[in-house]
Amino acid sequence: MYITQVFKYQYGFWRYIVGTIIVLAGIFIGQIPLLAAVVLERGYDVMTMPQEEVLKVLDSNFTFFLMLLSFAVGLLALLYVVKFLHDQPIRSLTTSRKKVDWGRIWFGFGLVAAFTIIVTIAEYLVNPQxxxxxFQPVPFAILLVIAIVMIPLQTSFEEYLFRGYFMQGLGTLFKNRWVPLIVTSVCFGGLHFANPEVTQMGNLIMIYYIGTGFMLGIMTLMDEGMELALGFHAGNNLIGALLITADWTAFQTESIFKDISNPTAGFDVVIPILIIYPLFLYIMAKKYGWKDWRNKLFGKVEKPENIKFSEEA
Structure with missing residues:
Protein backbone atom coordinates (compact mmCIF):
# COMPACT_ATOMS: atom_id res chain seq x y z
CA MET A 1 0.00 0.00 0.00
CA TYR A 2 2.89 2.41 0.58
CA ILE A 3 3.52 2.71 -3.16
CA THR A 4 0.01 1.88 -4.37
CA GLN A 5 -1.59 4.78 -2.47
CA VAL A 6 0.23 7.24 -4.77
CA PHE A 7 -2.24 6.36 -7.56
CA LYS A 8 -4.76 8.54 -5.69
CA TYR A 9 -2.72 11.64 -6.45
CA GLN A 10 -0.99 13.33 -9.39
CA TYR A 11 1.56 10.65 -10.22
CA GLY A 12 2.46 11.38 -13.86
CA PHE A 13 6.17 10.62 -14.19
CA TRP A 14 6.91 13.96 -15.82
CA ARG A 15 5.98 15.48 -12.48
CA TYR A 16 8.76 13.48 -10.81
CA ILE A 17 11.24 14.78 -13.38
CA VAL A 18 10.20 18.38 -12.83
CA GLY A 19 10.07 17.81 -9.08
CA THR A 20 13.59 16.41 -9.03
CA ILE A 21 14.88 19.46 -10.91
CA ILE A 22 13.21 21.75 -8.36
CA VAL A 23 14.73 19.78 -5.48
CA LEU A 24 18.21 19.93 -7.04
CA ALA A 25 17.77 23.69 -7.42
CA GLY A 26 16.86 23.86 -3.73
CA ILE A 27 20.01 21.96 -2.78
CA PHE A 28 22.13 24.31 -4.89
CA ILE A 29 20.56 27.36 -3.28
CA GLY A 30 21.18 25.81 0.14
CA GLN A 31 24.89 25.42 -0.67
CA ILE A 32 25.39 29.11 -1.49
CA PRO A 33 25.84 30.27 2.15
CA LEU A 34 28.67 27.75 2.74
CA LEU A 35 30.39 28.60 -0.53
CA ALA A 36 30.06 32.33 0.15
CA ALA A 37 31.40 32.02 3.69
CA VAL A 38 34.42 29.98 2.58
CA VAL A 39 35.23 32.34 -0.30
CA LEU A 40 34.96 35.37 1.98
CA GLU A 41 37.34 33.73 4.44
CA ARG A 42 39.93 32.33 2.04
CA GLY A 43 39.26 33.81 -1.40
CA TYR A 44 38.62 32.04 -4.67
CA ASP A 45 41.61 29.76 -4.10
CA VAL A 46 39.21 27.41 -2.33
CA MET A 47 37.94 26.34 -5.76
CA THR A 48 41.14 24.34 -6.27
CA MET A 49 41.38 22.93 -2.73
CA PRO A 50 40.51 19.30 -1.85
CA GLN A 51 37.11 18.93 -0.19
CA GLU A 52 38.58 17.88 3.15
CA GLU A 53 40.68 21.06 3.24
CA VAL A 54 37.75 23.30 2.31
CA LEU A 55 35.83 21.90 5.28
CA LYS A 56 38.58 23.13 7.62
CA VAL A 57 38.56 26.77 6.47
CA LEU A 58 35.80 27.86 8.87
CA ASP A 59 35.00 27.03 12.48
CA SER A 60 33.96 23.38 12.54
CA ASN A 61 30.56 24.01 14.11
CA PHE A 62 29.80 26.80 11.65
CA THR A 63 30.86 24.61 8.74
CA PHE A 64 28.75 21.75 10.08
CA PHE A 65 25.69 23.98 10.26
CA LEU A 66 26.18 25.38 6.77
CA MET A 67 26.71 21.89 5.31
CA LEU A 68 23.45 20.68 6.80
CA LEU A 69 21.62 23.82 5.69
CA SER A 70 21.63 22.67 2.06
CA PHE A 71 19.76 19.51 3.08
CA ALA A 72 17.22 21.56 5.03
CA VAL A 73 16.54 23.74 1.99
CA GLY A 74 16.34 20.62 -0.17
CA LEU A 75 13.78 19.15 2.23
CA LEU A 76 11.63 22.28 2.01
CA ALA A 77 11.81 22.13 -1.79
CA LEU A 78 10.84 18.45 -1.78
CA LEU A 79 7.88 18.96 0.53
CA TYR A 80 6.73 21.86 -1.65
CA VAL A 81 6.94 19.66 -4.76
CA VAL A 82 4.95 16.84 -3.13
CA LYS A 83 2.26 19.17 -1.83
CA PHE A 84 1.75 21.46 -4.81
CA LEU A 85 3.04 19.56 -7.86
CA HIS A 86 1.66 16.13 -6.91
CA ASP A 87 -1.24 17.30 -4.75
CA GLN A 88 -0.14 14.61 -2.29
CA PRO A 89 -0.32 14.82 1.52
CA ILE A 90 3.03 14.56 3.27
CA ARG A 91 1.59 11.75 5.40
CA SER A 92 1.19 9.53 2.33
CA LEU A 93 4.82 10.21 1.39
CA THR A 94 5.77 9.04 4.88
CA THR A 95 3.56 6.03 5.53
CA SER A 96 0.60 3.95 4.41
CA ARG A 97 -0.87 4.17 7.91
CA LYS A 98 -3.63 6.61 8.80
CA LYS A 99 -1.11 8.66 10.76
CA VAL A 100 2.65 8.70 11.20
CA ASP A 101 3.76 6.15 13.80
CA TRP A 102 6.23 8.02 16.01
CA GLY A 103 6.78 4.88 18.06
CA ARG A 104 8.38 3.28 15.01
CA ILE A 105 10.56 6.35 14.44
CA TRP A 106 11.82 6.26 18.02
CA PHE A 107 12.37 2.49 17.88
CA GLY A 108 14.53 2.80 14.76
CA PHE A 109 16.42 5.67 16.36
CA GLY A 110 16.98 3.88 19.66
CA LEU A 111 18.07 0.62 18.06
CA VAL A 112 20.93 2.08 16.04
CA ALA A 113 21.82 4.66 18.73
CA ALA A 114 22.31 1.97 21.38
CA PHE A 115 24.32 -0.18 18.97
CA THR A 116 26.56 2.74 17.91
CA ILE A 117 27.29 3.80 21.49
CA ILE A 118 28.12 0.25 22.61
CA VAL A 119 30.38 -0.45 19.61
CA THR A 120 32.21 2.90 19.90
CA ILE A 121 32.92 2.43 23.61
CA ALA A 122 34.05 -1.16 22.98
CA GLU A 123 36.43 -0.04 20.23
CA TYR A 124 37.86 2.64 22.52
CA LEU A 125 38.44 0.14 25.33
CA VAL A 126 40.06 -2.42 23.02
CA ASN A 127 42.15 0.02 20.95
CA PRO A 128 42.59 3.21 23.00
CA GLN A 129 45.68 4.14 20.95
CA PHE A 135 35.62 16.63 24.24
CA GLN A 136 35.45 20.38 24.97
CA PRO A 137 32.32 21.48 26.86
CA VAL A 138 31.42 24.71 25.03
CA PRO A 139 32.11 23.59 21.43
CA PHE A 140 30.38 20.28 22.17
CA ALA A 141 27.32 22.07 23.58
CA ILE A 142 27.09 24.15 20.39
CA LEU A 143 27.49 20.99 18.30
CA LEU A 144 24.76 19.28 20.32
CA VAL A 145 22.25 22.05 19.55
CA ILE A 146 23.15 22.14 15.86
CA ALA A 147 23.06 18.35 15.55
CA ILE A 148 19.71 17.89 17.30
CA VAL A 149 18.08 20.50 15.06
CA MET A 150 19.82 19.97 11.73
CA ILE A 151 20.73 16.29 11.44
CA PRO A 152 17.10 15.09 11.49
CA LEU A 153 16.45 17.55 8.65
CA GLN A 154 19.42 16.16 6.70
CA THR A 155 18.48 12.51 7.19
CA SER A 156 14.78 13.18 6.65
CA PHE A 157 15.60 14.84 3.34
CA GLU A 158 17.56 11.82 2.16
CA GLU A 159 14.84 9.41 3.31
CA TYR A 160 11.97 11.41 1.84
CA LEU A 161 13.88 11.75 -1.44
CA PHE A 162 15.07 8.16 -1.89
CA ARG A 163 12.79 5.90 0.17
CA GLY A 164 9.81 8.21 -0.36
CA TYR A 165 9.69 10.31 -3.51
CA PHE A 166 11.85 8.14 -5.78
CA MET A 167 10.55 4.85 -4.37
CA GLN A 168 6.95 5.82 -5.02
CA GLY A 169 7.62 7.46 -8.38
CA LEU A 170 9.58 4.51 -9.76
CA GLY A 171 7.01 2.11 -8.33
CA THR A 172 4.18 3.72 -10.28
CA LEU A 173 6.34 3.85 -13.42
CA PHE A 174 7.65 0.26 -13.44
CA LYS A 175 4.64 -1.25 -11.65
CA ASN A 176 6.82 -3.34 -9.33
CA ARG A 177 8.77 -3.06 -6.09
CA TRP A 178 12.19 -4.50 -6.95
CA VAL A 179 13.21 -1.86 -9.50
CA PRO A 180 12.59 1.03 -7.04
CA LEU A 181 14.46 -0.89 -4.31
CA ILE A 182 17.53 -1.46 -6.47
CA VAL A 183 17.62 1.96 -8.15
CA THR A 184 17.09 3.99 -4.97
CA SER A 185 19.64 1.93 -3.02
CA VAL A 186 22.35 2.25 -5.67
CA CYS A 187 21.64 5.97 -6.17
CA PHE A 188 21.69 6.55 -2.41
CA GLY A 189 25.08 4.87 -2.20
CA GLY A 190 26.32 6.81 -5.22
CA LEU A 191 25.36 10.06 -3.51
CA HIS A 192 28.22 9.39 -1.07
CA PHE A 193 30.84 8.77 -3.74
CA ALA A 194 32.25 12.30 -3.36
CA ASN A 195 32.69 11.87 0.42
CA PRO A 196 36.27 12.18 1.75
CA GLU A 197 35.88 8.68 3.20
CA VAL A 198 35.87 7.22 -0.31
CA THR A 199 39.06 9.07 -1.21
CA GLN A 200 40.73 7.87 1.99
CA MET A 201 39.47 4.28 2.11
CA GLY A 202 38.92 3.48 -1.56
CA ASN A 203 35.89 2.48 -3.60
CA LEU A 204 35.34 -0.63 -1.48
CA ILE A 205 33.59 1.55 1.09
CA MET A 206 30.81 2.04 -1.48
CA ILE A 207 29.64 -1.48 -0.60
CA TYR A 208 28.75 -0.11 2.83
CA TYR A 209 26.86 2.91 1.48
CA ILE A 210 24.91 0.93 -1.11
CA GLY A 211 24.24 -1.82 1.41
CA THR A 212 22.87 0.77 3.82
CA GLY A 213 20.56 1.99 1.07
CA PHE A 214 19.25 -1.55 0.57
CA MET A 215 18.64 -2.01 4.29
CA LEU A 216 16.68 1.25 4.54
CA GLY A 217 14.74 0.37 1.40
CA ILE A 218 13.86 -3.07 2.75
CA MET A 219 12.68 -1.48 5.99
CA THR A 220 10.40 0.84 4.05
CA LEU A 221 8.88 -1.79 1.76
CA MET A 222 8.42 -4.45 4.44
CA ASP A 223 6.92 -2.00 6.94
CA GLU A 224 4.81 -0.15 4.33
CA GLY A 225 6.17 3.18 5.53
CA MET A 226 9.32 5.17 6.19
CA GLU A 227 9.07 5.60 9.94
CA LEU A 228 11.68 2.99 10.85
CA ALA A 229 14.07 4.26 8.16
CA LEU A 230 13.59 7.87 9.27
CA GLY A 231 14.42 7.02 12.88
CA PHE A 232 17.28 4.68 12.02
CA HIS A 233 19.01 7.15 9.68
CA ALA A 234 18.63 10.03 12.14
CA GLY A 235 19.98 7.93 15.02
CA ASN A 236 22.94 6.71 13.00
CA ASN A 237 24.04 10.18 11.89
CA LEU A 238 23.23 12.05 15.08
CA ILE A 239 24.99 9.70 17.48
CA GLY A 240 27.88 9.27 15.06
CA ALA A 241 28.42 13.04 14.76
CA LEU A 242 28.34 13.50 18.54
CA LEU A 243 30.55 10.53 19.40
CA ILE A 244 33.41 10.47 16.91
CA THR A 245 35.12 12.48 14.19
CA ALA A 246 38.27 12.17 12.10
CA ASP A 247 40.28 14.35 9.75
CA TRP A 248 39.11 12.29 6.77
CA THR A 249 35.34 12.23 7.35
CA ALA A 250 32.62 14.33 5.69
CA PHE A 251 31.46 15.61 9.09
CA GLN A 252 34.22 17.45 10.97
CA THR A 253 32.66 17.89 14.41
CA GLU A 254 33.55 18.83 17.98
CA SER A 255 32.71 15.29 19.04
CA ILE A 256 33.67 13.36 22.16
CA PHE A 257 36.27 11.17 20.43
CA LYS A 258 38.60 11.69 17.48
CA ASP A 259 39.73 8.70 15.45
CA ILE A 260 43.47 9.01 14.70
CA SER A 261 43.92 5.52 13.24
CA ASN A 262 44.93 4.91 9.65
CA PRO A 263 41.63 4.08 7.94
CA THR A 264 41.43 1.10 5.62
CA ALA A 265 38.54 -0.66 3.97
CA GLY A 266 38.63 -4.43 4.29
CA PHE A 267 36.41 -7.17 5.63
CA ASP A 268 35.12 -4.75 8.27
CA VAL A 269 33.18 -3.02 5.47
CA VAL A 270 31.35 -6.25 4.68
CA ILE A 271 30.53 -7.20 8.30
CA PRO A 272 27.64 -4.71 8.63
CA ILE A 273 26.14 -5.88 5.33
CA LEU A 274 26.38 -9.61 6.07
CA ILE A 275 25.79 -9.71 9.83
CA ILE A 276 24.69 -6.47 11.50
CA TYR A 277 22.12 -5.22 8.99
CA PRO A 278 20.36 -8.60 8.73
CA LEU A 279 20.24 -8.63 12.54
CA PHE A 280 18.57 -5.20 12.59
CA LEU A 281 16.02 -6.37 10.00
CA TYR A 282 15.39 -9.56 11.98
CA ILE A 283 14.68 -7.58 15.16
CA MET A 284 12.29 -5.26 13.33
CA ALA A 285 10.59 -8.16 11.54
CA LYS A 286 9.95 -9.91 14.85
CA LYS A 287 8.69 -6.76 16.56
CA TYR A 288 6.35 -5.67 13.76
CA GLY A 289 5.35 -9.06 12.37
CA TRP A 290 6.67 -8.69 8.84
CA LYS A 291 5.42 -11.40 6.49
CA ASP A 292 5.23 -12.12 2.75
CA TRP A 293 8.79 -10.94 2.09
CA ARG A 294 8.83 -12.09 -1.53
CA ASN A 295 5.76 -10.12 -2.54
CA LYS A 296 6.64 -7.00 -0.56
CA LEU A 297 10.15 -6.81 -2.00
CA PHE A 298 9.62 -8.19 -5.51
CA GLY A 299 5.86 -8.07 -6.12
CA LYS A 300 3.85 -6.05 -8.61
CA VAL A 301 2.46 -2.58 -7.99
CA GLU A 302 -1.07 -2.49 -9.38
CA LYS A 303 -3.44 0.42 -9.57
CA PRO A 304 -6.51 -0.32 -7.40
CA GLU A 305 -9.82 -0.34 -9.25
CA ASN A 306 -11.52 1.84 -6.64
CA ILE A 307 -9.20 4.84 -7.15
CA LYS A 308 -11.37 7.86 -7.83
CA PHE A 309 -8.76 10.48 -8.80
CA SER A 310 -5.52 9.89 -10.58
CA GLU A 311 -3.68 10.51 -13.83
CA GLU A 312 -1.83 8.13 -16.09
CA ALA A 313 1.92 8.04 -15.69
Missing amino acids: DFLIN
Whole structure:
Protein backbone atom coordinates (compact mmCIF):
# COMPACT_ATOMS: atom_id res chain seq x y z
CA MET A 1 0.00 0.00 0.00
CA TYR A 2 2.89 2.41 0.58
CA ILE A 3 3.52 2.71 -3.16
CA THR A 4 0.01 1.88 -4.37
CA GLN A 5 -1.59 4.78 -2.47
CA VAL A 6 0.23 7.24 -4.77
CA PHE A 7 -2.24 6.36 -7.56
CA LYS A 8 -4.76 8.54 -5.69
CA TYR A 9 -2.72 11.64 -6.45
CA GLN A 10 -0.99 13.33 -9.39
CA TYR A 11 1.56 10.65 -10.22
CA GLY A 12 2.46 11.38 -13.86
CA PHE A 13 6.17 10.62 -14.19
CA TRP A 14 6.91 13.96 -15.82
CA ARG A 15 5.98 15.48 -12.48
CA TYR A 16 8.76 13.48 -10.81
CA ILE A 17 11.24 14.78 -13.38
CA VAL A 18 10.20 18.38 -12.83
CA GLY A 19 10.07 17.81 -9.08
CA THR A 20 13.59 16.41 -9.03
CA ILE A 21 14.88 19.46 -10.91
CA ILE A 22 13.21 21.75 -8.36
CA VAL A 23 14.73 19.78 -5.48
CA LEU A 24 18.21 19.93 -7.04
CA ALA A 25 17.77 23.69 -7.42
CA GLY A 26 16.86 23.86 -3.73
CA ILE A 27 20.01 21.96 -2.78
CA PHE A 28 22.13 24.31 -4.89
CA ILE A 29 20.56 27.36 -3.28
CA GLY A 30 21.18 25.81 0.14
CA GLN A 31 24.89 25.42 -0.67
CA ILE A 32 25.39 29.11 -1.49
CA PRO A 33 25.84 30.27 2.15
CA LEU A 34 28.67 27.75 2.74
CA LEU A 35 30.39 28.60 -0.53
CA ALA A 36 30.06 32.33 0.15
CA ALA A 37 31.40 32.02 3.69
CA VAL A 38 34.42 29.98 2.58
CA VAL A 39 35.23 32.34 -0.30
CA LEU A 40 34.96 35.37 1.98
CA GLU A 41 37.34 33.73 4.44
CA ARG A 42 39.93 32.33 2.04
CA GLY A 43 39.26 33.81 -1.40
CA TYR A 44 38.62 32.04 -4.67
CA ASP A 45 41.61 29.76 -4.10
CA VAL A 46 39.21 27.41 -2.33
CA MET A 47 37.94 26.34 -5.76
CA THR A 48 41.14 24.34 -6.27
CA MET A 49 41.38 22.93 -2.73
CA PRO A 50 40.51 19.30 -1.85
CA GLN A 51 37.11 18.93 -0.19
CA GLU A 52 38.58 17.88 3.15
CA GLU A 53 40.68 21.06 3.24
CA VAL A 54 37.75 23.30 2.31
CA LEU A 55 35.83 21.90 5.28
CA LYS A 56 38.58 23.13 7.62
CA VAL A 57 38.56 26.77 6.47
CA LEU A 58 35.80 27.86 8.87
CA ASP A 59 35.00 27.03 12.48
CA SER A 60 33.96 23.38 12.54
CA ASN A 61 30.56 24.01 14.11
CA PHE A 62 29.80 26.80 11.65
CA THR A 63 30.86 24.61 8.74
CA PHE A 64 28.75 21.75 10.08
CA PHE A 65 25.69 23.98 10.26
CA LEU A 66 26.18 25.38 6.77
CA MET A 67 26.71 21.89 5.31
CA LEU A 68 23.45 20.68 6.80
CA LEU A 69 21.62 23.82 5.69
CA SER A 70 21.63 22.67 2.06
CA PHE A 71 19.76 19.51 3.08
CA ALA A 72 17.22 21.56 5.03
CA VAL A 73 16.54 23.74 1.99
CA GLY A 74 16.34 20.62 -0.17
CA LEU A 75 13.78 19.15 2.23
CA LEU A 76 11.63 22.28 2.01
CA ALA A 77 11.81 22.13 -1.79
CA LEU A 78 10.84 18.45 -1.78
CA LEU A 79 7.88 18.96 0.53
CA TYR A 80 6.73 21.86 -1.65
CA VAL A 81 6.94 19.66 -4.76
CA VAL A 82 4.95 16.84 -3.13
CA LYS A 83 2.26 19.17 -1.83
CA PHE A 84 1.75 21.46 -4.81
CA LEU A 85 3.04 19.56 -7.86
CA HIS A 86 1.66 16.13 -6.91
CA ASP A 87 -1.24 17.30 -4.75
CA GLN A 88 -0.14 14.61 -2.29
CA PRO A 89 -0.32 14.82 1.52
CA ILE A 90 3.03 14.56 3.27
CA ARG A 91 1.59 11.75 5.40
CA SER A 92 1.19 9.53 2.33
CA LEU A 93 4.82 10.21 1.39
CA THR A 94 5.77 9.04 4.88
CA THR A 95 3.56 6.03 5.53
CA SER A 96 0.60 3.95 4.41
CA ARG A 97 -0.87 4.17 7.91
CA LYS A 98 -3.63 6.61 8.80
CA LYS A 99 -1.11 8.66 10.76
CA VAL A 100 2.65 8.70 11.20
CA ASP A 101 3.76 6.15 13.80
CA TRP A 102 6.23 8.02 16.01
CA GLY A 103 6.78 4.88 18.06
CA ARG A 104 8.38 3.28 15.01
CA ILE A 105 10.56 6.35 14.44
CA TRP A 106 11.82 6.26 18.02
CA PHE A 107 12.37 2.49 17.88
CA GLY A 108 14.53 2.80 14.76
CA PHE A 109 16.42 5.67 16.36
CA GLY A 110 16.98 3.88 19.66
CA LEU A 111 18.07 0.62 18.06
CA VAL A 112 20.93 2.08 16.04
CA ALA A 113 21.82 4.66 18.73
CA ALA A 114 22.31 1.97 21.38
CA PHE A 115 24.32 -0.18 18.97
CA THR A 116 26.56 2.74 17.91
CA ILE A 117 27.29 3.80 21.49
CA ILE A 118 28.12 0.25 22.61
CA VAL A 119 30.38 -0.45 19.61
CA THR A 120 32.21 2.90 19.90
CA ILE A 121 32.92 2.43 23.61
CA ALA A 122 34.05 -1.16 22.98
CA GLU A 123 36.43 -0.04 20.23
CA TYR A 124 37.86 2.64 22.52
CA LEU A 125 38.44 0.14 25.33
CA VAL A 126 40.06 -2.42 23.02
CA ASN A 127 42.15 0.02 20.95
CA PRO A 128 42.59 3.21 23.00
CA GLN A 129 45.68 4.14 20.95
CA ASP A 130 43.41 4.79 17.96
CA PHE A 131 41.43 7.53 19.74
CA LEU A 132 41.89 10.95 21.26
CA ILE A 133 39.53 12.45 23.82
CA ASN A 134 38.28 15.42 21.81
CA PHE A 135 35.62 16.63 24.24
CA GLN A 136 35.45 20.38 24.97
CA PRO A 137 32.32 21.48 26.86
CA VAL A 138 31.42 24.71 25.03
CA PRO A 139 32.11 23.59 21.43
CA PHE A 140 30.38 20.28 22.17
CA ALA A 141 27.32 22.07 23.58
CA ILE A 142 27.09 24.15 20.39
CA LEU A 143 27.49 20.99 18.30
CA LEU A 144 24.76 19.28 20.32
CA VAL A 145 22.25 22.05 19.55
CA ILE A 146 23.15 22.14 15.86
CA ALA A 147 23.06 18.35 15.55
CA ILE A 148 19.71 17.89 17.30
CA VAL A 149 18.08 20.50 15.06
CA MET A 150 19.82 19.97 11.73
CA ILE A 151 20.73 16.29 11.44
CA PRO A 152 17.10 15.09 11.49
CA LEU A 153 16.45 17.55 8.65
CA GLN A 154 19.42 16.16 6.70
CA THR A 155 18.48 12.51 7.19
CA SER A 156 14.78 13.18 6.65
CA PHE A 157 15.60 14.84 3.34
CA GLU A 158 17.56 11.82 2.16
CA GLU A 159 14.84 9.41 3.31
CA TYR A 160 11.97 11.41 1.84
CA LEU A 161 13.88 11.75 -1.44
CA PHE A 162 15.07 8.16 -1.89
CA ARG A 163 12.79 5.90 0.17
CA GLY A 164 9.81 8.21 -0.36
CA TYR A 165 9.69 10.31 -3.51
CA PHE A 166 11.85 8.14 -5.78
CA MET A 167 10.55 4.85 -4.37
CA GLN A 168 6.95 5.82 -5.02
CA GLY A 169 7.62 7.46 -8.38
CA LEU A 170 9.58 4.51 -9.76
CA GLY A 171 7.01 2.11 -8.33
CA THR A 172 4.18 3.72 -10.28
CA LEU A 173 6.34 3.85 -13.42
CA PHE A 174 7.65 0.26 -13.44
CA LYS A 175 4.64 -1.25 -11.65
CA ASN A 176 6.82 -3.34 -9.33
CA ARG A 177 8.77 -3.06 -6.09
CA TRP A 178 12.19 -4.50 -6.95
CA VAL A 179 13.21 -1.86 -9.50
CA PRO A 180 12.59 1.03 -7.04
CA LEU A 181 14.46 -0.89 -4.31
CA ILE A 182 17.53 -1.46 -6.47
CA VAL A 183 17.62 1.96 -8.15
CA THR A 184 17.09 3.99 -4.97
CA SER A 185 19.64 1.93 -3.02
CA VAL A 186 22.35 2.25 -5.67
CA CYS A 187 21.64 5.97 -6.17
CA PHE A 188 21.69 6.55 -2.41
CA GLY A 189 25.08 4.87 -2.20
CA GLY A 190 26.32 6.81 -5.22
CA LEU A 191 25.36 10.06 -3.51
CA HIS A 192 28.22 9.39 -1.07
CA PHE A 193 30.84 8.77 -3.74
CA ALA A 194 32.25 12.30 -3.36
CA ASN A 195 32.69 11.87 0.42
CA PRO A 196 36.27 12.18 1.75
CA GLU A 197 35.88 8.68 3.20
CA VAL A 198 35.87 7.22 -0.31
CA THR A 199 39.06 9.07 -1.21
CA GLN A 200 40.73 7.87 1.99
CA MET A 201 39.47 4.28 2.11
CA GLY A 202 38.92 3.48 -1.56
CA ASN A 203 35.89 2.48 -3.60
CA LEU A 204 35.34 -0.63 -1.48
CA ILE A 205 33.59 1.55 1.09
CA MET A 206 30.81 2.04 -1.48
CA ILE A 207 29.64 -1.48 -0.60
CA TYR A 208 28.75 -0.11 2.83
CA TYR A 209 26.86 2.91 1.48
CA ILE A 210 24.91 0.93 -1.11
CA GLY A 211 24.24 -1.82 1.41
CA THR A 212 22.87 0.77 3.82
CA GLY A 213 20.56 1.99 1.07
CA PHE A 214 19.25 -1.55 0.57
CA MET A 215 18.64 -2.01 4.29
CA LEU A 216 16.68 1.25 4.54
CA GLY A 217 14.74 0.37 1.40
CA ILE A 218 13.86 -3.07 2.75
CA MET A 219 12.68 -1.48 5.99
CA THR A 220 10.40 0.84 4.05
CA LEU A 221 8.88 -1.79 1.76
CA MET A 222 8.42 -4.45 4.44
CA ASP A 223 6.92 -2.00 6.94
CA GLU A 224 4.81 -0.15 4.33
CA GLY A 225 6.17 3.18 5.53
CA MET A 226 9.32 5.17 6.19
CA GLU A 227 9.07 5.60 9.94
CA LEU A 228 11.68 2.99 10.85
CA ALA A 229 14.07 4.26 8.16
CA LEU A 230 13.59 7.87 9.27
CA GLY A 231 14.42 7.02 12.88
CA PHE A 232 17.28 4.68 12.02
CA HIS A 233 19.01 7.15 9.68
CA ALA A 234 18.63 10.03 12.14
CA GLY A 235 19.98 7.93 15.02
CA ASN A 236 22.94 6.71 13.00
CA ASN A 237 24.04 10.18 11.89
CA LEU A 238 23.23 12.05 15.08
CA ILE A 239 24.99 9.70 17.48
CA GLY A 240 27.88 9.27 15.06
CA ALA A 241 28.42 13.04 14.76
CA LEU A 242 28.34 13.50 18.54
CA LEU A 243 30.55 10.53 19.40
CA ILE A 244 33.41 10.47 16.91
CA THR A 245 35.12 12.48 14.19
CA ALA A 246 38.27 12.17 12.10
CA ASP A 247 40.28 14.35 9.75
CA TRP A 248 39.11 12.29 6.77
CA THR A 249 35.34 12.23 7.35
CA ALA A 250 32.62 14.33 5.69
CA PHE A 251 31.46 15.61 9.09
CA GLN A 252 34.22 17.45 10.97
CA THR A 253 32.66 17.89 14.41
CA GLU A 254 33.55 18.83 17.98
CA SER A 255 32.71 15.29 19.04
CA ILE A 256 33.67 13.36 22.16
CA PHE A 257 36.27 11.17 20.43
CA LYS A 258 38.60 11.69 17.48
CA ASP A 259 39.73 8.70 15.45
CA ILE A 260 43.47 9.01 14.70
CA SER A 261 43.92 5.52 13.24
CA ASN A 262 44.93 4.91 9.65
CA PRO A 263 41.63 4.08 7.94
CA THR A 264 41.43 1.10 5.62
CA ALA A 265 38.54 -0.66 3.97
CA GLY A 266 38.63 -4.43 4.29
CA PHE A 267 36.41 -7.17 5.63
CA ASP A 268 35.12 -4.75 8.27
CA VAL A 269 33.18 -3.02 5.47
CA VAL A 270 31.35 -6.25 4.68
CA ILE A 271 30.53 -7.20 8.30
CA PRO A 272 27.64 -4.71 8.63
CA ILE A 273 26.14 -5.88 5.33
CA LEU A 274 26.38 -9.61 6.07
CA ILE A 275 25.79 -9.71 9.83
CA ILE A 276 24.69 -6.47 11.50
CA TYR A 277 22.12 -5.22 8.99
CA PRO A 278 20.36 -8.60 8.73
CA LEU A 279 20.24 -8.63 12.54
CA PHE A 280 18.57 -5.20 12.59
CA LEU A 281 16.02 -6.37 10.00
CA TYR A 282 15.39 -9.56 11.98
CA ILE A 283 14.68 -7.58 15.16
CA MET A 284 12.29 -5.26 13.33
CA ALA A 285 10.59 -8.16 11.54
CA LYS A 286 9.95 -9.91 14.85
CA LYS A 287 8.69 -6.76 16.56
CA TYR A 288 6.35 -5.67 13.76
CA GLY A 289 5.35 -9.06 12.37
CA TRP A 290 6.67 -8.69 8.84
CA LYS A 291 5.42 -11.40 6.49
CA ASP A 292 5.23 -12.12 2.75
CA TRP A 293 8.79 -10.94 2.09
CA ARG A 294 8.83 -12.09 -1.53
CA ASN A 295 5.76 -10.12 -2.54
CA LYS A 296 6.64 -7.00 -0.56
CA LEU A 297 10.15 -6.81 -2.00
CA PHE A 298 9.62 -8.19 -5.51
CA GLY A 299 5.86 -8.07 -6.12
CA LYS A 300 3.85 -6.05 -8.61
CA VAL A 301 2.46 -2.58 -7.99
CA GLU A 302 -1.07 -2.49 -9.38
CA LYS A 303 -3.44 0.42 -9.57
CA PRO A 304 -6.51 -0.32 -7.40
CA GLU A 305 -9.82 -0.34 -9.25
CA ASN A 306 -11.52 1.84 -6.64
CA ILE A 307 -9.20 4.84 -7.15
CA LYS A 308 -11.37 7.86 -7.83
CA PHE A 309 -8.76 10.48 -8.80
CA SER A 310 -5.52 9.89 -10.58
CA GLU A 311 -3.68 10.51 -13.83
CA GLU A 312 -1.83 8.13 -16.09
CA ALA A 313 1.92 8.04 -15.69
